[in-house]
Amino acid sequence: MSAYRERVAQDPALKAPADQARPATPARVLLPSILPALVVGVVASLLFLGVSALAEQFQHVLWRNLPDALGVGRYSVLWMLVMLTATGLAVGLVVWKVPGHAGPDPATTGLDARVLPPVVLPGLLLATALMLAGGPSLGPENPIIAVNVGLAFWLGSRFVPRMPGAMWPALAEAATIGALFGTPVAAALVISEALAGRRLKGPLWDNVFPPLAAAAAGALTTTLVAHPTFDLHLPVLGRPGWGDLLSALVIASLAALLGMCAVRAFPYVRGAFQRLGHPMLVIPAGGLVLGLLAALGGHLTLFKGLAEVGELARDPDGWSAGEFAVMTVVKLAALLVAASSGFRGGRIFPAVFVGTAFGLCAHALVSGVHPAVGVCAGVLGMLLAVTRQGWISLFTAAVLASSAAMLALLCIASLPAWLLVTGRPQMQLREDGTPVR
Template sequence: MAQETVHKAPIAPTTPARALLSLILPALAVGVVAGLLYLAVSAIAERLEHVLWHTVPRALGIGDYSVLWMFVVLTATGVAVGLVVWKVPGHAGPDPATMSLNAPTLPPLVLPGLLLAAALMLAGGPSLGPENPIIAVNVGLAVWLGTRFVARIPGEAWAALAEAATIGALFGTPVAAALVMSEALAERQMQGRLWDNVFAPLAAGAAGAMTTTLVAHPTFDLGLPPVGRPDWADLLAVLVIAPAGALLGMAGVHAFPYAHGLFQRLRHPMLMLPAGGLVLGALGALGGHLTLFKGLDEVTMLARDPDGWSAGQFALMTVVKLAALIVAASCGFRGGRIFPAVFIGTALGLCAHALVSGVQPAVGVSAGVLGMLLAITRQGWVSLFTAAALVTSPTILALLCIASLPAWLLVTGLPQMQLRADGSAIR
């Protein structure tokens, strides 16, 4: 009787401990520098924000967030960033509509202008976060310096360390960095074992996270009432809210290339960015000052009083913030989309709570954020992690894992909120 040949999948080779140990010091150095750079840019932006939105209007005898002042500051921010994009060497990097978390390695000449444009944006109020430009700057610095001083480590490895370090610093935990890196490795041919590949990035992410934690004590916990033992009502809520968030996010994704095309017709950054600032001023006047800025501080304000606004007010903030994200990302402001998406998902979840009192605020918020982030980022692990991190309740994870399935089916294979150089959406 002929024996059947059994073909077994080859076992991925392991990396010697000595090789991994040699990466620890470079990873820790990148993590600390990335965390300090993020903190420095954030501190400068916060001080400038206080001057623009509090010191100056009070000195002029007008309200901090009056309608007129929103138009003035946001339009002026567009002018300032437009000048940077137009005149500063490197033009603040490529079109931000073409950028994702996986940043390209930019030449050193570009990095100062990109940092300046990001700081001005964060202070001025457009609805974007710091993640994309900060990651791009840290990657550029790490590759530039690392390949010169430690040539045995290739540029791709330095880029991975910088990306993981910055994500760890942004979220205050290396878990987010490990999840992003494992998802990135799954998209390409991975050499060796998974944990061998994420060992050094995890060290960099841990160093970045500890740097921001020790210096600034960041937290994603919104302080919402914890979720107890889940019941059928909670399951039904996440199965409705998460797909609703995904559908709303996809509406924004489909609108993105059209908004980008409209601003591109202006052809010059000194026209595109001031025009975008003017539109953002109008949206801020419509949605209120909570719909300005990257959204994390404003999310905390919403969570302090989840019953403090009506369902209509939450719905208005949800739609206005989504429109502001689309405008800011398409007219040329340098920034990321994760933090504003967290605000949109939070407002959507609290809108569901206001409509149906049986929906627990924590359940509504986490499900809304999950669906919105899946649509905006297509990063499944980051979406789950962020949604769960907002609520200090281990029981929410099972609900979110279930809710992610229908939400993912609504977004996978469809256009993303990232464009090619020709303006077409990436799938």
């Protein structure tokens, strides 16, 4: 230790002068942000829950009540083709005629939403609810974050003008992520990742404090109202062995490579749909293709995939390796088509289904692969490729099994998977159609 201190004293580059230390933010500066953060958190969660509940009720009408009244099989090939094409027509009509056109092209958006004008938000909410009810393979996260960001900025700037304008989008994003996952941990990880490399004013925790308060309020509201859980109740992994480590490394890497195939195809598939020109052609065409894919993969490959993941996890040995492989490929193709053809939605939840099916396929092929290891590693690799969000990918994969031993395996498995995806094109395009890197 004395040798180290002597080296520090002699090497100026290793010193940390007091004048270079970032001063902490006084508590009196942070305190006024708590109430706005809590309000944003509660409102963001209630909006997410309201849209989800409305879409779920409409889904029951479309996929249960209506086919039963008509005497048609709920998930017959005919009904899936009709419903997904009709969903494309409905969403296309919203994009075409509703003021604001349901926001920007979803192929150009991610979790870090831009501030949209208030006139855009109703159409975006309507398009999202129709999508969730109709069956395309997208989740609610991207549009719900965009709506909450727009509302928070518009209302916050209007009624609390003393708050910095840039604070409202940060609060809304954190609150919505907390609400989506039912815990502020996911939001804290995303915030810290977003702040990496920025020149911060004060310590990291001072910068995270207001968004974390919003995320906590959003998560708690969701937990109290809806009682969500991501734990799939997979067979418990005991003490991991070398075989489990090898399985996690291989499955996560292969899942990342499979996800990158969809990422590479993304601009080409989107370009093919865009050649149709009008949203009343582009989005219904996407719905028709989604109907054909559903006919191939079955009803489990419909919708955002969270409930369907639970159905797979309840019986990991209930399908053959071939069936799991078909569901993996079909769901990934459905995610690619839905994201390319103009449906408003996010990619995290369907990617979780793809990773789960991929991991269970590995378990079915090699009995030595523990189902929990296969699922968590598959989800990790797929999310890394599709979202390029390291912390979200690791967190989502870890909570599926709720195991401390699994977390250690996933941390190691994330390293080669990240090397396969980092620096390469993302599943998000610029306005000119070129991939974001």
